[in-house]
Amino acid sequence: MDLNIAAQLNSFLAAFVLLTAFGMLVQRRMFGLVHLFMWQGLFLSINTAIVGFVAGKHHLYISSVLTLSLKVILLPYILHVLIRRLKVHKEVEVVENIPMTMLMGIALVIFSYYLMSPVSQLSTLVTRSTLAVALATVMIGLLMMITRKHAVSQIIGFLAMENGLFFAATSATYGMPLVVELGVALDILIAAFIFGIFFFHISTAFDSLDVDQMARLKEED
Amino acid sequence: MKLYKFIIEFLQVAILLGIAPAFMGWVRMLKCWSQGRTSAGLFQPYRDIIKLFSKDVLLADNASWIFRFTPYLVFGTVVLAGGIIPMLSLELPIASTADVIVLVGLFAIARFFTALAGMDIGTAFGGMGSSREMTIASLAEPAMLMAIFTVSLASKSTSLSQMVHVVYSGQSVLRPSLAFALFAFVLIALAETGRIPVDNPATHLELTMIHEAMILEYSGRHLALIEWANMMKLVLFIMLGAAVFAPWGIAQTGDLTAILAAFLIMLLKLAAVGFVLVIIETGLAKMRIFRLTEFLGSAFLLATLGMLSFFILE
Numbered sequence: 001m002d003l004n005i006a007a008q009l010n011s012f013l014a015a016f017v018l019l020t021a022f023g024m025l026v027q028r029r030m031f032g033l034v035h036l037f038m039w040q041g042l043f044l045s046i047n048t049a050i051v052g053f054v055a056g057k058h059h060l061y062i063s064s065v066l067t068l069s070l071k072v073i074l075l076p077y078i079l080h081v082l083i084r085r086l087k088v089h090k091e092v093e094v095v096e097n098i099p100m101t102m103l104m105g106i107a108l109v110i111f112s113y114y115l116m117s118p119v120s121q122l123s124t125l126v127t128r129s130t131l132a133v134a135l136a137t138v139m140i141g142l143l144m145m146i147t148r149k150h151a152v153s154q155i156i157g158f159l160a161m162e163n164g165l166f167f168a169a170t171s172a173t174y175g176m177p178l179v180v181e182l183g184v185a186l187d188i189l190i191a192a193f194i195f196g197i198f199f200f201h202i203s204t205a206f207d208s209l210d211v212d213q214m215a216r217l218k219e220e221d
Numbered sequence: 222m223k224l225y226k227f228i229i230e231f232l233q234v235a236i237l238l239g240i241a242p243a244f245m246g247w248v249r250m251l252k253c254w255s256q257g258r259t260s261a262g263l264f265q266p267y268r269d270i271i272k273l274f275s276k277d278v279l280l281a282d283n284a285s286w287i288f289r290f291t292p293y294l295v296f297g298t299v300v301l302a303g304g305i306i307p308m309l310s311l312e313l314p315i316a317s318t319a320d321v322i323v324l325v326g327l328f329a330i331a332r333f334f335t336a337l338a339g340m341d342i343g344t345a346f347g348g349m350g351s352s353r354e355m356t357i358a359s360l361a362e363p364a365m366l367m368a369i370f371t372v373s374l375a376s377k378s379t380s381l382s383q384m385v386h387v388v389y390s391g392q393s394v395l396r397p398s399l400a401f402a403l404f405a406f407v408l409i410a411l412a413e414t415g416r417i418p419v420d421n422p423a424t425h426l427e428l429t430m431i432h433e434a435m436i437l438e439y440s441g442r443h444l445a446l447i448e449w450a451n452m453m454k455l456v457l458f459i460m461l462g463a464a465v466f467a468p469w470g471i472a473q474t475g476d477l478t479a480i481l482a483a484f485l486i487m488l489l490k491l492a493a494v495g496f497v498l499v500i501i502e503t504g505l506a507k508m509r510i511f512r513l514t515e516f517l518g519s520a521f522l523l524a525t526l527g528m529l530s531f532f533i534l535e
Contacts (some may be wrong), residue, residue: 015397
């Protein structure tokens, strides 16, 4: 595989990561969200392996396998079990004004491109062009956390943000040191357990996972 | 030599005219099989058109010239579009005078007059159909132009022949922008040709029909022309997609054997796309009309993302 084709594959996968991010932004069904998250993890993991190959950094292969096992298999499995246990798998979330959200997403992509273009010009890495996409993925994850009311989709937005950060690290500096990445992976895993517990608490307290219900927490005066 | 090219052009238009009903028959046949029904056969659309041509035209008393003129205009623009899109050969004399934007314009003219004719008689259905059609058009056309601009960014030209040349020269392998544009184009083509997630071509149920509502008052040869134009429009959109995204097979020279090969490959492409179309149509239900903004919004989003990814990633 020569370098040129690898670079093209890299940008192709970056485009698909962005596409899944947009897909999550507008997806209403819980399982649909989890599946999109799985796809994003898969594209990310293949992308990391390709970058590792191009750059000759072998620790990226370990990150790639870590991404694959954690974000494509383990986390989606945990989310699946949670969604089934909480009996929200048939819920269709009410998402306000999807076309508007999509336009905001596009604006975020343009903004990240504007922000990252000086950085990419200084960089000499093969992956420099995907930097803007990585930042856009982070921002779209954030936008998803803002626009959604359902706790599960907010968490998936959070995880998508983490995906974007990981992607940014890979494309900006060929990945963080392995120790840091192992630490982050462990954090994500712990976070998964913690939000699992929180989901159960929210759903027993409010009979729903809609975080708007939390407005009821304020004291009566 | 000049004359020879015109002969090829005429041949292409003649093939379009001849093949469109057969393709419609093929789609209907596959659809019948997929639903466990017996089909009326590949040639039923021809019989329908012949029957309609032999019938009298019934005109409402208050029909103006717009109503009588529209079927010929719709048919004419579609035939003209058939001369622009490279289906068999790249060396089309008309194609060098018109690019993709003209093509979108031609379809827009046909749509505009169909909508006017829908309102001309003054029945409720016609007006409703026109209003719905224009709603869809206002969303589909920007997305269509955006998808086309994305492709023309890669080939640095809006001329279809030039786009095909660029793909042939092998400069564009694995372009993310083209993948996005293809997704967007599929969504738009479904909307523009009135296929199932957007409009149901087989229905005459008053609440759901869009295109059928506009042409409800037509009869006889007028209806035949409009139906025939519709069949050709479906083929044309498929051939447009094929020319832009998978042009392999279109003859680069005016060589007769190359043209014959191009014709056979075109038939294969049509058969394959018909198959995919039927899978889409049997797999999906018709969308609620107010969800269409989302459907076409995603088409616009995909096309815009394609354009952005051209600048960011390529």
